[in-house]
Amino acid sequence: MINLKSGITPTWCPGCNNFLLFAGIQQAIDQLGIAKENVVLVFDIGCIGNMADFFNTYSVHSLHGRCIPTALGVKLANPKLTVIAIGGDGGVYGEGMGHLIAAARADAPITVVVSDNHLYSLTTGQTSPTTPKGSKTKSTPLGSISVPINPVSLLHTINPDVMVDSIDGRDPQLITAKLVEALKHPGFSLLDLQQICVTFGKELSA
Amino acid sequence: MSQDVFTVKIAGPAGSGIKSSGLLLSHILVAHGFNIRDYSEYPSLIRGGHNTYQVSFSANELFAPHYDIDVFFSLLPQHWSQHTSEFNQSTLVFGDDAPVVLPLKDLAQQIGGHLYVNTLCLGVIAYIFSLNQDTCHQIITQTFGSDTPNLKAFDLGFDYASKNYAQSKITLIFPQKITNDKIYEGNEAYSWGFIAGGGNFYAAYPMTPSSGAMHFLAGVQEKYKITFIHPEDEIAAASLCAGAVFAGARAATGTSGGGFALMCETVSLCGAANLGVVFYLVSRPGPATGLPTWTSQGDLLFAVNSGHGEFNKIVIAPGDQAESFEFGAESLNLAAKFNIPVIVLSDKFVAESSASLSDLSTKKADIIISQQPLPGTPGQEYLANSYEHDAAGYAVEDIDTINKNAAVRQQQRQQIIKSLPSPKLLNNNSSNLIMSWGSTKSTILETLKLLENKYDYLQLTTLWPIDAEIKTILSKYQKIFVIENNATAQLVTLLKSQFDFNPVKIILKSDGRPFFPEELVKELKQYD
Numbered sequence: 001m002i003n004l005k006s007g008i009t010p011t012w013c014p015g016c017n018n019f020l021l022f023a024g025i026q027q028a029i030d031q032l033g034i035a036k037e038n039v040v041l042v043f044d045i046g047c048i049g050n051m052a053d054f055f056n057t058y059s060v061h062s063l064h065g066r067c068i069p070t071a072l073g074v075k076l077a078n079p080k081l082t083v084i085a086i087g088g089d090g091g092v093y094g095e096g097m098g099h100l101i102a103a104a105r106a107d108a109p110i111t112v113v114v115s116d117n118h119l120y121s122l123t124t125g126q127t128s129p130t131t132p133k134g135s136k137t138k139s140t141p142l143g144s145i146s147v148p149i150n151p152v153s154l155l156h157t158i159n160p161d162v163m164v165d166s167i168d169g170r171d172p173q174l175i176t177a178k179l180v181e182a183l184k185h186p187g188f189s190l191l192d193l194q195q196i197c198v199t200f201g202k203e204l205s206a
Numbered sequence: 207m208s209q210d211v212f213t214v215k216i217a218g219p220a221g222s223g224i225k226s227s228g229l230l231l232s233h234i235l236v237a238h239g240f241n242i243r244d245y246s247e248y249p250s251l252i253r254g255g256h257n258t259y260q261v262s263f264s265a266n267e268l269f270a271p272h273y274d275i276d277v278f279f280s281l282l283p284q285h286w287s288q289h290t291s292e293f294n295q296s297t298l299v300f301g302d303d304a305p306v307v308l309p310l311k312d313l314a315q316q317i318g319g320h321l322y323v324n325t326l327c328l329g330v331i332a333y334i335f336s337l338n339q340d341t342c343h344q345i346i347t348q349t350f351g352s353d354t355p356n357l358k359a360f361d362l363g364f365d366y367a368s369k370n371y372a373q374s375k376i377t378l379i380f381p382q383k384i385t386n387d388k389i390y391e392g393n394e395a396y397s398w399g400f401i402a403g404g405g406n407f408y409a410a411y412p413m414t415p416s417s418g419a420m421h422f423l424a425g426v427q428e429k430y431k432i433t434f435i436h437p438e439d440e441i442a443a444a445s446l447c448a449g450a451v452f453a454g455a456r457a458a459t460g461t462s463g464g465g466f467a468l469m470c471e472t473v474s475l476c477g478a479a480n481l482g483v484v485f486y487l488v489s490r491p492g493p494a495t496g497l498p499t500w501t502s503q504g505d506l507l508f509a510v511n512s513g514h515g516e517f518n519k520i521v522i523a524p525g526d527q528a529e530s531f532e533f534g535a536e537s538l539n540l541a542a543k544f545n546i547p548v549i550v551l552s553d554k555f556v557a558e559s560s561a562s563l564s565d566l567s568t569k570k571a572d573i574i575i576s577q578q579p580l581p582g583t584p585g586q587e588y589l590a591n592s593y594e595h596d597a598a599g600y601a602v603e604d605i606d607t608i609n610k611n612a613a614v615r616q617q618q619r620q621q622i623i624k625s626l627p628s629p630k631l632l633n634n635n636s637s638n639l640i641m642s643w644g645s646t647k648s649t650i651l652e653t654l655k656l657l658e659n660k661y662d663y664l665q666l667t668t669l670w671p672i673d674a675e676i677k678t679i680l681s682k683y684q685k686i687f688v689i690e691n692n693a694t695a696q697l698v699t700l701l702k703s704q705f706d707f708n709p710v711k712i713i714l715k716s717d718g719r720p721f722f723p724e725e726l727v728k729e730l731k732q733y734d
């Protein structure tokens with residue numbers, strides 16, 4: 001199998017769902033037979049963004065919320081590259097929401113992978129755009145007042161041509177299969193991985 | 207001395223074609239071989255208000271538009287009285303209600319409405335200055351086509367003037383040959399520099415006075431194979447450029463102060479992750495939305511200090527349209543050479559004013575290519591990282607690497623200083639020095655012409671990092687005068703932070719208007 005690892009030991013909590021995604025990305029690239037040098041991974045900031053260090057590929061560890069426009073810049077400058085933007089629910093649906101909508105409208109030819117753990121985890125557990133209403137988090141000790149967004153219906157409303165799916169982020173086979181599908185899709189694709197943050201996510205409302 | 211520079215000004219409400227007829231006049235003058243420098247004022251609205259266009263022209267060298275007007279047109283009543291300070295006894299002020307009555311309202315009926323009175327005024331100008339009618343017809347036809355009502359409007363103006371203003375004719379010395387046969391706004395000149403410098407990626411969000419570059423480059427994207435994008439906001443524009451540079455593009459974004467504020471985190475990213483993005487920052491007066499369509503040098507310290515944290519960046523400032531071309535190309539080379547953010551700091555006065563220059567579309571520039579590994583190349587994979595990182599790009603937090611990185615940046619700064627555009631000294635053997643940066647250059651050079659070159663002049667083209675060698679130049683002068691188009695003397699503050707610096711006089715202006723040569727002559731005469 002293709003080796004995309006840097007050899008740096010992942011710093012996620014034991015049992016963190018990001019381990020499954022880390023393996024899934026490598027398997028999907030392997031299955032598609034894409035040469036290592038033609039893959040560019042663009043990471044957001046967060047627990048998920050820390051994956052940047054564990055890969056040895058052409059990668060950018062960009063800014064919080066900015067993985068999508070940065071990835072699109074890479075793709076537009078060299079359309080031969082396979083470009084994947086990888087971020088969390090905070091970065092992609094919060095800080096970077098405007099970029100997500102614009103990329104979907106334009107059917108931008110990149111794949112976005114979202115570690116949707118319903119929290120800002122790297123910053124130790126505040127509410128995010130997908131946190132269930134009423135959840136008590138560090139920034140909403142009285143319960144969050146906002147309804148969560150649904151990325152699938154949101155993006156389909158914006159542009160029915162984009163490929164968007166939300167799947168169980170704890171199912172390794174499904175992750176790889178859906179990633180392969182998304183990477184094959186010629187236009188914009190977004191794969192939302194429903195995850196549970198084992199450290200900060202236990203108390204979220206159902 | 208016979209008069210060598212003449213200035214025509216046209217005023218009226220927005221939407222009455224002030225700028226287009228002004229540019230038409232400039233093209234006519236350039237076709238006669240004159241050098242031109244223009245300047246326009248307009249409020250941030252689409253209809254109504256008060257717009258002006260003025261053009262100074264000369265058969266000899268000309269650096270900047272003048273304040274004093276020789277011929278003025280008020281396209282509608284009451285658009286002349288607020289300009290009386292620009293008039294002298296011989297100024298011809300034309301208009302329905304002006305000192306020299308030109309019945310535009312009545313004449314308009316003969317040419318299908320008020321829409322064409324601007325071109326009618328060009329006919330009057332052509333008569334007054336004895337311009338070549340064929341040349342005028344040619345330029346009008348080139349612009350509007352051969353069946354345009356503008357031709358009739360021009361002829362009516364010319365006819366009316368020959369019947370009524372025979373005693374007002376102004377005698378010009380016509381140039382022997384045409385040297386500068388093209389007209390460029392600073393934004394266009396910058397864009398041609400971008401193209402000459404191998405620029406192939408431009409992402410920008412509209413913001414006056416930088417949008418001219420975006421419009422121009424969007425228009426020529428296919429011809430010059432430029433990937434052009436107008437994204438959702440300025441943060442996206444800057445991020446797109448960062449990604450594009452990672453993939454090997456020569457990329458720039460353009461904006462003004464407010465948009466640049468939004469880009470600042472990306473400026474910092476480019477410093478951390480070594481991404482050579484060019485930021486074309488065209489200033490207007492702030493704070494906040496400020497005065498959108500006016501000029502200012504109020505963002506110097508903002509540009510120098512842009513982006514959080516301590517990292518290397520370059521700030522260079524073109525002083526005129528020709529340098530806008532030069533720095534459009536040079537900025538891409540500096541970005542490729544050092545892989546850090548490069549800010550080209552211009553302002554409305556340069557970016558939206560035109561100058562007659564030789565053809566820029568065929569001008570070549572040397573191109574320096576970045577040595578960063580390119581995605582697609584096997585075996586050189588690396589991480590461009592916004593975190594503090596080691597040589598391979600991986601995030602680190604150990605004291606040794608952090609200190610080593612700081613030392614490397616410090617060393618790089620010394621290398622950068624040696625590669626940057628040098629200050630330009632105009633040596634007139636004076637013991638007094640005028641010093642400035644950016645757009646004041648053109649007005650200062652024109653002022654020195656009027657003052658028979660009584661001063662030396664130093665233009666700082668690089669504003670960051672500052673080369674301490676400047677001190678050696680300054681030490682030769684008895685008196686130093688600094689001229690800045692801002693309220694707080696930001697260049698002085700910047701230089702004081704680097705070395706002892708005590709100019710005898712700081713001349714400032716921050717009302718949204720540029721300096722004019724006549725104004726600086728008066729200021730400087732006090733120190734004779």
Ligand SMILES: Cc1ncc(C[n+]2csc(CCOP(=O)(O)OP(=O)(O)O)c2C)c(N)n1
Nearest residue numbers: 046047048064088089090091119120121122
């Ligand atoms: C501009 C900016 N604002 C805030 C932060 C702090 N910050 C770092 S990660 C993060 C949230 C991350 O949440 P998410 O994207 O869901 O990723 P996760 O940690 O949950 O994987 C925030 C707010 C930052 N780095 N940059």
Ligand code: SF4
Nearest residue numbers: 012013016047197198
């Ligand atoms: S805090 Fe949550 S998201 Fe972050 S590494 Fe631990 S389990 Fe994973």
Ligand SMILES: [Mg+2]
Nearest residue numbers: 088089117119
């Ligand atoms: Mg999250």
